[in-house]
Amino acid sequence: MNSRSWTKVKRFLSALALVAVSVIAVFPFVYMVIVSLKPRVLTYDPSVWVFSPTFENYIAIFRQRNLLHFARNSFIVVLGTTLLSLALGSLAAYGFARFSFKKSESLAFWILSLRMLPPMATVIPFFIVARLLGILDTHIVLILAYMTFNIPFSIWMMRGFFEEIPREIEEAALVDGCSHWQVFLRILLPLSAPGLTATAIFCVIQSWNEFAFALFLTGVNARTLPTTVTFFLSVTGVIWGEMAAVGVVTALPVIIFAMLVQKHMIRGLTFGAVKQ
Amino acid sequence: MYILPAVTILVLLTLVPSVFLYYVSITDYELGQLWSTHKLIGFRNYHRLLSGRDFEFWPSVRISITFMLLATSIETVLGFAIALLLNQEFRFKSLVFGCLLMPITITPSIVGQMWKLMYNAEYGVLNYFTERLLGVKVAWLGPELAFLSTLMVDVWQWTPFVALIIYAGLRSIPSEPFEAALVDGANTVQSFWYITLPLIRPLLMLAVIFRSMDSLKLFDVPFVLTQGGPGSATELLSLHVYRLGFAQTGWVARAAATAVLLLVMIISLSRLLVRHIREGGSTV
Amino acid sequence: MRRYGTILMALLLVLAVSCYVSAQSIEEWASRIKAELGGSEITCAFATHPSTEAFQAMTAEFEQLTGIKVNWDVMEETYLKNKQLMDFAGGSQLYDVLMVDGFWISEYAPKQVIVPLSKYINSDATPDWFDYEDIMPAYRNGIGAYEGEIYGIPTAGETRFVGYRKDLFEKYGKTPPETLDELLELAQFFTGREPNLYGIAMRAQRGIHFASGWLTITYNFGDGFLDQKTWEPLITSSGTVESLKYFIELMKCAPPDVATYTHEEAVSAFMAGRTAMWFDATALVSWILDPTKSQVYDKVGFVPPPSGPIGDAGVFAGWNMAIASGSKNKDAAWAFITYMTSRAKAKEYVLHGGVPTRTSVYQDPELVARDPSYPVQLASFERANALVERGLAWIPPTPELGKVLDRVGYWGNMALIGEITPEEACRRAQIELEDIIGQ
Structure with missing residues (x-):
């Protein structure tokens, strides 16, 4: 009672x-x-x-500000960088989590430290290199630039999640004749689905909202959504209505994406399920 | 090797910018100057910073570190609490989940603008509430409160990040230890303290690392909210780097030197943290 | 004698030919441009500004007339400057036409980010209806030129004046300020006179905004931040220190978070009816008078900038169109500038919301009827001209200007929030400026 x-x-x-x-x-x-x-x-x-x-503001941002063009760019860039970073990052994370080797801690740490470069300090060298390679104002330059912070993030996140998984499960699978590859793809990745989902959500968010690289490395062709905020910081004042409308429209796809994938965090397979 | 592809790409992507950063910090390069006309000036930029001729450098170091400590600890504690709240079954979970994500999904520079509008002492919505309910008018962005107001936005925006990482961690904890503990007659507090916490520790620390690193390089929001002002109240080091290198002044070389010092600070700090976790983590 | 005769003949001939070329109509000019440059493409890097929107509205017609395709890259002004400088230093040649703040000309010109324009202006190819001389002289010299050479065509000009709430002034039997002392008295009078009412709103955020706000009245007290002949810093001169003290006193009559105000918050506070007066750029008036944006649109009056201890002064600021030195299409860029900033198109431009710089616009009866602040703006220009007569430019034309304003605005803002005294702020600013100028 x-x-x-x-x-x-x-x-x-x-x-x-x-x-x-x-x-x-x-x-x-x-x-x-x-x-x-x-x-x-x-x-x-x-x-x-x-x-x-x-609804004038919404009409205005699509008609006059051509928001779809920016949304398309954002979409391509985010998709590219997230997929690549997750693939490369979780692979490397597996390596770090399971095979300790000489200097592995230092290497892991060096990778983490890359994330610490303030974007404002690296944007000029990126600009110069991109110009030399002739990829200024393309999607590729942004995908690459975002990988500098997404890969370290994925490695460290996924490493944390992989390490949570008891080694015994893996060893049992290896004894059963699975290769390391199979263990990674069939067991570790599904087991750490909540982690993978969380990592993906944050990779998407970070790249979707990145501003400094997006503004300085692109011209008119590859501009992404966040840079449109500068349209509304007018010399005569902020155009609040349209800016807020862009804020709403920009946030919605990410929120929808996150709400769609969040069930993978909730329904993530538990270890009990594997053992049964 | 599993690590090789990622490492190769990272080396390729970051080698040039890092080398450039170190190099330019010992030159006199300014924004818009033709690259061929720069001169090497040795460590004069560093000397300038450390000797206090750059009045704002040391105060910004202090502000940045205070901000980082406060933001990280508040966000971790709150985030943990929210993760625990989430980690139970209830209706409308995906709705709550969506709500929590909203702060992180709005573009940071728009976040800054919106909060600036809401914080405004004269026509902001926060003061509308405080005046209605408490009868006081708060100068949110005035000299006394600007720092706390900026901190509040950061907490608002990034606590969900910590919460979600920890929540994902809680979700992937195996259930047997708890079952075993239950059999052994452990109560909720005990099983939390002896099982949940150690298991979640690596991820908890990871969240701490990411938040402390990111709050040190936080830029968009304070830049929009206060531009580092009033006076120097919110002049974080990252803002200072930007102000030196871009904006009106264009001292790229001096900004690079400041960025290098910032980097040294972040790296030594997180080195400490990382060692702490990895050692702690290995005992689990 | 005969030699002079020949020269005279030759001159007359040249004149006749050039008259023939210049007297062509827009259509004739356009068809010639189309033949020469049709099919080329230019990219404009412009600030978010009502004038930019006006130009964008006029673009379709230009493209159709000349066959030149125009791309727009529009962004907030600080980012714009960074982007233009990076484009230049990196040699990426993305841009052809640049929108350049009058504040940046003295930095861009010596760095050769933009090209001298007099040879284009004096070229025979430039038609009569462009009419450079029609642009107000103070703008031509004050924001578009550097060391006697023309680098930008002024497109959007501004001076500053005082807006006041007619209803409040009537209610309390006050008259609009004539002098800065009266301005301060009035600001003090209205602060707290009614619930949620303050005396005045101006820009005072740390950095360039504070410097710009302070510059509004600096020249009424002295010669400003720098000696414009020797480039010695003058911050600690008595006039400049006095002006800072005055400005801070005045800002005590502003809303409490004024230390974070840019022109945006200042004008918004005034438009929301929270301040009795406002002292800022004429370019913002169209917002104050717009019923869809302002709650006080029908209650405001304007007066020219009040005079100070050493007389009248005023502001000349604004934006230019310039040609990027990296442009591969300079002739097309010039054709664009000619068309967009011409006298022939000036009225259309203003009707699209553009901010004027031309005498003909200020005298156009239809436009004057549309914007009742025009006569006051003209009166404000006259006061601002007093500064020109003193041999001073409102914007000190030095390549280090950005740095000067950033540092001055930082220390001034520190004094405003009471961290240090105004004297101390001036002393520290002086040290930093000597360092910058000495470099």
């Missing part, structure tokens, strides 16, 4: 906490949606919550 009411209280409190967290997380986004629907004159009046929404 007592313990049951305690469970109830606990459930209630945790539900309350979840709601609070969600509301705080979502509020700025909701406010952005509101701004994107508000007529311009009301942007500076937060006391107005009820108004007849205008």
Whole structure:
């Protein structure tokens, strides 16, 4: 009796906490949606919550700002860099997690340190190299540039997840006659599906929203979505409505993607399932 | 070798920028100057920074480190708590999940702009609430609060990141240890402390590393929110690097020297952290 | 005697030929351009600005007339500058036409990021209806030229003036400020006079914004940041220190987070009815008077910049169109500039929302009727001309300008938030400026 009411209280409190967290997380986004629907004159009046929404801003960003062009570029770049980084990164992570060799820690650390270069410090050399290779203003240059932070991220994330998996499972498979490759593809990757999903989500988010490289390494052809924010920082002031509309439109695909794949995090195979 | 492809690509991609960065830091190169006209000036740029002739360097180091420590610890604690909350079955889970992701999915520079609008003392929505509910008007971006306000945005934006990594970790923990512990009669607190925590430790530390590294190089949001101001209240080192190298001044070489020092700082710091985790992790 | 006669004849002949060329209509000019340059392509790197939007609106017609294809790369101004400089230094030759802030000309010209334009302007190929002389002289010299050579065609000009709330001034029986002392008194009077009301809004964010806000009144007290003949820093001169003290006093009558304000927040606070006055760029007026953007559009009046202890001064700032030195299509770029910034197209440009620089525009009765602030803008130009007569440019034309403004604006902002005294701020700024100029 007592313990049951305690469970109830606990459930209630945790539900309350979840709601609070969600509301705080979502509020700025909701406010952005509101701004994107508000007529311009009301942007500076937060006391107005009820108004007849205008879709002008959305129409404007697709008609005049040609948002689809940028979205297409973003899509290609993100897809390219995420797939490549995940493949190369988890492969390397497997190596780091399972085969310790001389200097492996130093090498792993060196890889991590690459992520620490502030983009503003590396963008000029990238620009010069890209120009020499003639790939300025292409998708390739951005895919490559983003790999510099996505690969280290994938390696370290996946290494963490691989190490969580007990070695015995793998050794049993090896005894059964599987090759290392098969172990990696058939057992480790599926087992660390939650990790792979989380890593993929963050690779996508980081590349989707990257700004400095996207602006400085491209011209008119390969610009991605985040750089469109500079359209709205006008000399005469911020064009809030359109900028908020772009913010909404930019965030939506990622949110949808994340919500679609999140079930892989939840339904990730447990070890019990493998053993059965 | 499994590692080789990734390492080869990384070497190819980063060798040139890193070498360039070190090289340019000992020259007098400025933005827009023709490359052929630069001169080598030795360690003068470093001397300038360390001797305090660059007034803002040491204050920014202090601001950056304070910011990193606060942001990382708050985000880790909160993130862990949220991960635990998520790690139970309830309805609308995917909805909560989507909500949590929202802060990270909005483009950071737009995040900065939106918060700037919301923080505005005169026509911002936050003050609309504080004035309504508490009857006070807060100068969110004024000299006293600007630092905390910037911190708040970072916590808002990146706590979900920590939460999701830890949550993914909690999800891939094998269930037998818990079953065994249950058989042994361990209570929730005990099984959390002795089983969950050690198992999750590598990922927890990973989240800490990523957050501390990323908060040291945080740029977009404070750049939009405050431009490092008022005064120097939010002049993080990353902003300082940008301000020196780009923007109005264009001292690329001095910016490079600052970036190299920043790099040294981040690397030695995370080296410490990494060693700590890897050693701790191996005892599990 | 006969020699002079021959020269005279030759001159007359040249004149006749050039008249023949220049007197051509837009259509004739365009068909010639089409024959010579049709099919070529140019890329414009422009700032996000109402004028850019006006040019974009006029692009289709230009493309159709001349057969030149125009690509646009539009972004926020600081990024634009970085991008233009990188494009130049990296030799990537992405851009042909650049939109260049008057502040950048003195840096771009000696670095040869952009090319001298007088040979294009004086060329016979340039038609009459372009009319360079129609652009206001203060803009031609103040924002488009460097050391006597023309580097940019001014396209969007601005000076600064004071906007005030007519309703509030009437209610409390006040008259608009004539002098800076009155401005300060009025600002102090209105601060807190009504709930959520402050005296004034201006830009004061650290860095260039603070420097720019401070420069609004600096020349009313002294010769500014730098001696424009010897390039000695003047920050610690008594006039400049006084001007900083005044500016900080004035900003105490602004909303409490004014130390983070750019022109955007300043004008927004005024448009939201939170301040009684506003002292900033004329180019922003179209927003204040726009009912879809402003809550005070029907309640505002404007007056020229108040005079200070040593008399009148004013601002001349704005944007140019220039040709990138890396451009492979300079003639097409010039054709574009000719067409877009010409007197013949000026009215259409302003009607599309462009910010004017031409005398003919300010005198056009139809346009004056559209924007009631035009006469005040003209009066403000006159005050700004006082500065020109003192032999000073509002924008000190030095290649180190960006650095100067960044540092000055940093120390000024430190004084504004009370970290250090104004005197101390000036002293530190002086040290840094001596370092920069000495390099």
